[in-house]
Amino acid sequence: MMRPQEWIAEKVFFLSAIFSVTITLTIFGFMVILGFPLIQKGHALSLLSKPWIPENGFYGIYPMIIGSLAISSLGVAIAFPISLGCASMISVLGPRPLNLIMRKGVELMTGIPTVIYGFVGIFLLVPIVRELFKQGSGLCVLSASLMLALLVSPTMILFFSDSFSQVPQSYLTAIEALGGSKVQKLYHIILPYTRKGLLIGTLLAFGRGLGDTLIALMLAGNAITVPGSLLDSARTLTSHIALVIAADYESLEFKSIFLCGMVLYLFTTLVIVGVRFIGIREDRRKA
């Protein structure tokens, strides 16, 4: 028989769960309804592949989709080796007191607001990139990706290091008994065992990078064109929304940002579904 407190707690948590699910779905519904005029006229598909030239009536978001994907995948690609190394250091290789300090430091990093990264990027990173490559303004895909890497790596490091600590102790004891070094332990046991965890962590970081607005808005330059190189200025879907939101409510420009929203939503959903899928397969394998 359940105690009344438990019954209340259960209902309260159930309600909050329902509430958050409803909110998420409502937001998607809201975007579909408001973006409906575009879909109805069959513009949606062409908008996904056309350039953005409002003067000529083209409201395509293709350059922004490419910009978003380029900046976040590059950011994650830069962050991955750093995070893997850092997590290995914290969980396996490093001496204990140092590990604790490093872990606390990384936890602290997760709390830094992205606007701070953007700000630091403008005054430190952008001039360096500009002078180093002697091309462009320094506001480019590379600058944004580097800063984004810094933003997503704490998430990745903590996720990796948590999944490292889930390796059964018996495996670790076994390799120690065989006389394996720490590096061998990492390479032959921990990394293969946590492969799925690494993948999930990377996907989550990718999702975070895709959703971030301020870093790209402040550092990527926001040009409305498909970037041809790492040093080209580019615009992400998120910064596009931030830049166009001020346009007239009735204009097609404004309506097209609902499509941006839907595309972003879709990307994030794909990432989450991917994470769940991998997670489920993982559970089955272990069971």
Added chain:
Amino acid sequence: MKIRIFLTMVFAGLLMMGISQSVLSESLDMFKGEKGTIRIAGGTAHIPVMKEVAKQIMTVNPEIQISIAGGGSGVGIKQVGEGLIDIGNSGREPTEVEIKKYGLKVFKWAIDGVAVVVNPNNPVKSLTKSQIKDIFSGKIDNWKRIGGMDKPINVYTRDEASGTREVFWEKALDREEITKKANVVVSNGAMKSAISQDSYGIGYVSVGHIDQTVTPVTLDGVMPTIQSVKEGRYPVFRGLYSCTKGEPVGLTKKFIDYLFSPEGQKIVQSNGFIGVK
């Protein structure tokens, strides 16, 4: 008893503060005894003047809270129209449609030039109108071709909601295309800091924002200054507008009245704009 003495002292203090300030400025008198908030947003060219005016008012009367935000002219018009703010600033004249749809009252309290600016290290100090058009459309993409260093030109422009962009595009570029490769920044202040950091950059700001960190470029030999705009020699200028939804009332009305008062217009001029009175 003690309380009464205390209250009297506070009252006397307030009175003295009031007296001393009324000596400083008569137009600020109308804010005495007022209480409340004024929310302002929109055009970023307006911000220096708005800040100074707000400072004056809030020093006389700390009971009045004035918040000032940017966002661009489009945002200012839209937000005041939707009733989210009390005063919406715009660096372009609101369109007929906007005025009718929202029932806007429009107040033009200054005239402002829009100047092409480069980094102070840039040897290029004068351009013709057709050169400017070619630079912003991307046809000229190296400083060498216009007498500068052998470096690619980094073009900076403003976002869709910017009144500065609209005026510049209309009057300096004659509505010709701006290159899609241009970097987009979101305020006059951001434009200034971008250009002051980028030796090979070119952009445009409100004349009121020009200081030693950026160098204005002459357009067909005319330096963009208050003087040249006043005399009608510099062609790229616009009004600075503040809009309210319907006739302004209460504090909002007083704020706008103050902008048009001699003190208000003095602030306008000291910020590099041309007053309307």
